[in-house]
Amino acid sequence: MSTYVNQVNRSDAFAEQTPTARPQIIWRARFSIVGASLLIAGLTCVVSSLLPGTYSANSDVLVSSSSTMTSVDAVSGANELATQFAQFARTAVVLNDAAARSGIPVDQLSANTSAATVANTNIVRVTVKAGSADESSKGARAVSEALVAQTQELLSSGTKTNTQQLANIDELLAKAKDDVDRLSRALTAAAPGSSRAQAVNTQLNNAQQQVTALVLKRIDLVGQAGRDTSGSAVKLSALTAEPIAAKVAPQPLLYSLVALIVSLVLTTELAVISARRRQSGRPSAAHDARGRARPQS
Known part of the structure; x- marks a missing residue:
């Protein structure tokens, strides 16, 4: 019985250590990425409209x-x-x-x-x-x-x-x-x-x-x-x-379009990096918890 539990624990740990694919991370954070990019593009358009022509x-x-x-x-x-x-x-x-x-x-x-x-x-x-x-x-x-x-x-x-x-x-x-x-x-x-x-x-x-x-x-x-x-x-x-x-x-529409493209690229990369960091911290905690539970079995 203990051998089976150990195998299950190893498979769970391996599953947790497997990084999430990049498209999945982007899909999960799509609303945040698009929302932040639109906000930056809108601010760029407003600010450039106020500059002297x-x-x-x-x-x-x-x-x-x-x-x-x-x-x-x-x-x-x-x-x-x-x-x-x-x-x-x-x-x-x-x-x-x-x-x-x-x-x-x-x-x-x-x-x-x-x-x-x-x-x-x-x-x-x-x-x-x-x-x-x-x-x-x-x-x-x-x-x-x-x-x-x-x-x-x-x-x-x-x-x-x-x-x-x-x-x-x-x-x-x-x-x-x-x-x-x-x-x-x-x-x-x-x-x-x-x-x-x-x-x-x-x-x-x-x-x-x-x-x-x-x-x-x-x-x-x-x-x-x-x-x-x-x-x-x-x-x-x-x-x-x-x-x-x-x-x-200035050209507000052109500037906002450039800001939108750049923001999409940057926020996407930030979302991926943030997700990777969160994933890298999870397996160690789970592993420690399972290590403490093994002697009881």
């Missing part, structure tokens, strides 16, 4: 060229220029103009403004982030308008500079030609072989060299003016009349 607005600027190049070259050139203008949009001259237009501090614009081409095309996309939808939209519109205005001013100033330089060259050239004519008449009037004739001849050679140098300089400026005129054929125009701002952060 961040809004983003985009404004597109088209870079076009009216040059006489072939269509393929013109498109390629416009695309390359768009990349340069995207970099120009982040410069101080553009941002200062945009700050004056929008009333937003230039430091804030500089920290929250980005510009890049759209898929390597001839479109520059200006993006401005701010704490309100109105400020973000206003900033994006101001930066795009400032980019167009400052580009036009930059191109026109180059043309004006060349025009003024040409006018100065023409004035000096006219004076040099007058000197050549005057010295030619003086040389004709001077006695051949005289010291005066030699002096006038030297002055005449210098004047003719000056005319040649001025003519070459004028040719170079005309070529430069032609290149600037080709550059001034580039035109920037705003495509977005009124940028629409969208809230980019």
Whole structure:
């Protein structure tokens, strides 16, 4: 009889020492796991809804060229220029103009403004982030308008500079030609072989060299003016009349979904670990109780 009891006790102890399967533990704790996860996700949604929002607005600027190049070259050139203008949009001259237009501090614009081409095309996309939808939209519109205005001013100033330089060259050239004519008449009037004739001849050679140098300089400026005129054929125009701002952060639904997934994983692991610890403590107590009961049998 005692042998049978001992065998039964061993089988009971072995059954108690056998750990419960993980799916069984999760199934038993399913309500606690789901409830805790939903509570954490709900709190995350509420807290993130109370945080200050961040809004983003985009404004597109088209870079076009009216040059006489072939269509393929013109498109390629416009695309390359768009990349340069995207970099120009982040410069101080553009941002200062945009700050004056929008009333937003230039430091804030500089920290929250980005510009890049759209898929390597001839479109520059200006993006401005701010704490309100109105400020973000206003900033994006101001930066795009400032980019167009400052580009036009930059191109026109180059043309004006060349025009003024040409006018100065023409004035000096006219004076040099007058000197050549005057010295030619003086040389004709001077006695051949005289010291005066030699002096006038030297002055005449210098004047003719000056005319040649001025003519070459004028040719170079005309070529430069032609290149600037080709550059001034580039035109920037705003495509977005009124940028629409969208809230980019925080996103309560997204944050709560992530919190729900993470909470489900963590609470599940905690439930399994807790159940394992409880099971590891039970066999020793049962074993001690049976050990005390054996002598009586």
